[in-house]
Amino acid sequence: MGRILLSWSSGKDSAWSLHVLRQRCEHEIVGLLTTFNEAAGRVAMHAVRRELVEQQASATGLPLWSVPLPWPCSNEQYELLMAETCAKAIAAGIEGIAFGDLFLEDVRSYRERQMRDTGLQPIFPLWGHPTQDLAKRMIASGMRAKLTCVDTEKLDASFAGREFDESLLAALPDGVDPCGEKGEFHSFVYAGPMLSVDIPVSVGESVVRDQFVFADLSPARIGATPSSQ
16 A cells, blocks of 8 residues: 555545545555645645634644645746655655646646656546536535635636535536636535534635635634534
8 A cells, every 4th residue: 555645725626536536445545645835825826824724724633735826926936846755755755646636637647747856646536427426525525615816707706615515516507617626616615524523613704815715714713513604
């Protein structure tokens, strides 16, 4: 059983990948690999606070392998930092990195190309799963997530902060992928079979950056019910 890292965005696809990998028992998952906007202290693109990601990692029982990215960050800088992280992983006896990609061939090809000479194997545990069925399976399992980012060129801004549930799936316009695989939305998982405890969160104000709307999630007080917005 090879030791691997899991690319961890804090969202539903990476969380479900952890669940699936643990069920298969083909690999030993030894850490969650997350890139952070160093200036903002948030996950790149998802804009989730680092504190919440650290709570997720604790609830999975896995260490967080954080990769701080400067802002702005060029593609060259990003690739250099990731190459350094891959070298660190090899030195730690790690054999692969798993990704939650679903069907975008260009994304998969990019990852495979970047890892080709690193000595690490790219793994895609969810690849090719029909996304409508996959989304429903996630929800039925008890996984709970909030939409943290919405691309307003593909989805109305009002979806930011909403619960990822059956009512959201029913409300998605035609052409929007149920898992947001084409960048329509990103999410944060606060409960589910991959977490030992729920992570109470509150949905704050929404912030607009270019075509994207970000819902600001923050830790809720202990004992509070996660916001139903």
